[in-house]
Each structure stands twice: as C-alpha cells, then as structure tokens.
Amino acid sequence: MTNSRKFKNFLRSGSTLLATLLVVFVLVSVIAYIFSNGWGTLDASMFSGDYYATNILARTDESIEALEAGSFDRPAALDADIPFSSNYGFAIRDEVNRENNKVQSLVYVDPNSPLAHNMVIATAGNKQGKKAPFEVGTTLLVVDALDLEGNRTSHGQRKGESAEELVAALDETIAITGYQSQIPGGGIRGPIISTLILIGMSMLFSMPIALSAAIYLQRLAKDNRFTRAIRTSINLLAGVPSIIFGMMGITVIFPIVQALGVDGLSLLLGSLTMSIMLLPILIRQSEEALASVPPSYTMASLALGATETQTLFKVVLPAALPGILSAFLLGISRVIGESAALIFTIGTAVNEAPSLTGSGSTLAVLIWNLMGGETPNFRLASAVSLVILAIVLILNITVKIIVGFTRKEETKKVF
C-alpha cells in the first residue's frame, strides 16, 4: 500500500470515528450539565413536597404571653460556621433554595427549645389555626421578640439581616412573641402525578386504535390507491409539529370534552390531544413490528387449519410483541417529553392534587415554565430533567424485562 493510500485510509476511518464520537460527546455533556446543575437540588422532599411555598404567620397562643429565652448548648454535630442561637436553641443559615430565592433556612431545632413546642399557632394562610412549631427545613422570614427593656423588635431576612445577624440580635432578647416563616416550595409531586395520569390515559386511548389500524394496514388491506392514500396521510401526520396538535386540541377536542361535562383545560383534554398526536407514530411502529413477523409463521398457521383471527392472536401478535412494546415505549417517551401541545390543553399552572378533569402541569411543561420567567431557575429545571431521564430509563428497563419475561413464558407455558 502506498503512503497516500494509507493516508486516505486513515483520514476516512479517522473522520468517521470522530463523527461518531461527537454523538457520545454531546450526550455526555448534556448529562453532565444536567447532573452538575440538578443533582444538588434533588432530594426526597422534592418528590413529596408541594410546588408552591406555604406562608406561616405565627404567634404564641393564648396560654402564654411569650416564649422565654433559655440557655441551650450548641450540638457537637453542627458545623462551626452555622449560626446557633443559644437563647432559643436553633441553628439557621443563609442559602439559595430550590425556587432560586435567597432564604434563611432552619437546620437544627433543639427538642427542648420553646419554639419547638406546640405553643405557637398560625394566624393566617393555609395553616391558619394550626400549630406551627419551628421545623427543620422551613425558612424564617421575620421573628418578633422582646428586648431587655421589654420593647418589641423585629429581626430576620425581611429586615435585611443575615442569619448571623439574626442570631446575634435574638441572643440580646428575652422572649419571642411570633414569627413569619415559610415551608419551601419547589416540590414536584403534582407534576409527577399529572405526568403519570397523562401517560396512562394517552396510551389507553391511542394504543388500541393504533394497533387495530396497523393490523388493518399490514394484514387486511389490499394494496390499492385507498391504502396508499391512508399511508401517505399517516406519514404526513407524523411530521406535523406538536403545537399544531395543541391548537387542534383546544379547537376540535375541547367542545367534545366539554360535552362530556369537563370544562376548561384538563388532563383529559391533554391526553386526548396527545393520543391523536401519537397515532401516526404508533401506527407506523406497530406496522413495522407486524411486518417483521416472518410470513412463514402465517403460512404454517393457516396450513394447520387456523383461522385468520387465530393466526393473528396466537402467532403474529406474540411474535410482534417486542416491536409493539417498543412502539408503546416510544409513545410514552413522547408524552413525557411533550410540552408544546400540552400548554394549550392542560395549562401551565402546577396543580398540587391533579385529577383527570382538572388542569395541571407535566414535568416537561414545568421545565418550560421554570425556564420561561424573568429569572429562569436552571437548578430546579435540571433536577426535573433528571427525574424525566430517570423515568425514561426505568421504563426502558421495565419493557426489556417484560419482553424477556414473555419470551421465557412462551417456552414455559403448557396448554
């Protein structure tokens, strides 16, 4: 081989390898970006918590006048740089929360602290009338206290003080009479439930229709102009942008859903829109799955005196199952990732307790929402992205396991 040929050969294999590695590089950087931004934000409370913060306006109940200062020891486990109030037995620090706000968050409350006792009652907000003791994780906005002369003073973030200044000021007081705090928001329980409802309903509506259509096109329809016209329309429909499906949903499906008694934007409307959007992809994928079944199975089955229907259900569909499941998976991935068609149909506001007839926001729409404001919240958006990636990964693995399981079952089963 001459040198120039060697060089050309090297150039060719090198350039193709580079092109391939580019894909890996992009994938790794996407995941690295999401992880670096979102991993720190991700914790258990995020999955169970509300999206909207709850404000608490609390004061001491009638039984006592004020919560008197005592003397508390700094716990050994507490980091030295976290301010600790020895008068009231709590530790608080400055941080940036999930909603990208600067807050002062309680990291430790002494069990004997007067504030940990149920003597404080909320006077306004969601928790009105309920006990509102100091809890780790809540953020403190303002604390009302009595100073050495018995005068009312207010301290805290609202007064422009840092956590250290707050603790220092409180240690100069003799009692606390009330405070304003906040249970932080940024939880995604609502969007997760919305997403699951939407996936379930969309697939429930679309999969049977798509599978039937695929069976018709692949096994029953004759190859004529009519069938070709249907195929062309399906292919064209698969290329229609999702936002147009969203508009279709709000204008065409909305009156139908309304006639069923569900008014306004709802998950039902969203899942019907999604099912129609999914149809072309699901039909094409299922058709491919059916086409991949060797015709010799059909021939063998018919030659054994099975009817067309028996052949379909006993031989063809089981053999096409892996392909049909991957179509199913693709459909689910589309629902998880869709935002444009949903903004019009399910709304954008997070619903803490979503239902089929109510509006809501899926994880993808939530990302759109988080990134859309004046101050985009990259960290929470990345954390939500991680959740989405995890759901997709779990679904993939589940489908693989199901396929493997059915394969094994086929050989185990004895009539």
Next chain:
Amino acid sequence: MKFMNRLKQNKDISTDSDIISAQSALVDNPDGVAFDIRDLNLYYDDFQALKDINMEIKDRSVTAFIGPSGCGKSTLLRCLNRMNDLIESSRVEGEIIHKGQNINSPDTDVVKLRTEIGMVFQQPNPFPKSIFDNAAYGLVCQGHKNKSFLREAVEEALIKAALWDEVKDHLKRNADSLSGGQQQRLCIARAIALNPEIILMDEPTSALDPIATSRIEDLITQLKQEYTIVIVTHSMSQAARVSDETAFFLLGDLIEFDTTDNIFQNPRDSRTEDYISGKFG
C-alpha cells in the same frame, strides 16, 4: 300415533342418511384416489403457471412432483390445500375432486380442508413457542382444551414423526433451540397431530443436511402406511427413493405421470429422459 309416525319417519331419514354416508365413504376415495385433478389451469395475473393439468393422485402412496424451477410443481401442491388463495393475484380454473367434492368450489370450508390436508414447507418454520405448543397448535386452534387429550395427541404425533425420544424430556423448550432436521420433523408432527389424511411436502429436505434428509426420507416411507403423501422435490434420487409415483412438470405442463420405476427406467417422453439424466434442470 302421529308422534310415532314422525319418530318412524325420523328413523327412516336417519337410516337414509346412514346409507348416504356409507355411500359417501365409498365416494370418498373411489378406486383409492385422493385427488382427481381435472383440467386445472392457474394464472398469476396474466402468467399461466399451470396448463390443463389432469391427474389422479393415489391414496396411501407417495407421489413426487419433479421438474426444473418454475415448472409449477409447488404451485400445484399449494392448490391441493388452497394455499394459493393467499396469493392475491392467483386465479384458478378447473376442478380438484377430493372426497367427491371439488375443493376449488367457493363452498369449500378451507379451514376444515387444511386440517384434513397437512402441509410441510421448504424451510422448517416452527412457531417461536415451546415444542409442546407447536405440536398442539392445530388442535388448540380447533378448540381442544383438555390437557390430557392434548398431551396424548402431542406424544402420539411426536412418536410418529420420530422425534419423541429426542424431545420428550424438554417439551417446554423453545422450538428454536432444535436443529434444522428436528425442526422439520416437529413441523411434520405438528401436521400429523391433526390426524390428516394427506400430507403435502414442499421440498421438505432442501434446507437440511444429508443425515437429517435421510431421517426425513425414512419417516416418509413409514408415514405412507397411514397417510397419502405428495412431495415436491428437486432431488431426483429422493423422488426415486421415496415415491411410488412421479409426475414430471415442465413450464406449467404435466409432461409425464407414471410409476416411479417407469419414469426413471423407461420414460416415454424424451424431455423426461433429458431431465432425469441431467441434460437440463
């Protein structure tokens, strides 16, 4: 009294029908003929694949169809259980009389016909199911659910197909795990399980090695005691070994149909002689 009359009438009728069925049993295979093919023409769109075929296929014997590729032998075989129906462009004229009925008539119950006439294909094509499920498939499709019945039928079919000893300990294993020869015998067992009268074989050994081929050939010789076998083959030595009668086809015409001995030892037509002596093919 009226009632008794009617009962008597009924009885008379039933006796009549008994006679009819006895007659039809005679008609079933008049002179031991399984298929009486009369003026059969088959077209794929404009192309005529079979031209005026007239032949009688004998009961409980092995009939071989030989001829070069494209001569119509497989097409004729597929006519015998109406598998050509699956090819949209095909059109059949003429009659194939089986048990006194023309199977080409639109009244024929094709599903029932195919349970009576089994078929084995060129490539072994077991379903991606267990060995047991493969063998039981036809019966299950007929609505048999009784497990012990199915087990007995499967065992009997596998014994007849000379496969039982090899698979009896792992009937639940996927049929894909069998060798090609075993798969083909499973396909034969699958057909036998339905207790057919006739088994059609479309080049059943062309995808198999010589040892598997000879096992299938032995099996065919055994099976002809109970079944009518029609086999399409490219191997003239196979036709000579297993068949009682041989039909030679060329370009859609039936050139010669005689006992295998006659065809191979003193063919009447020069084209038959040229083909079996290997001058073309």
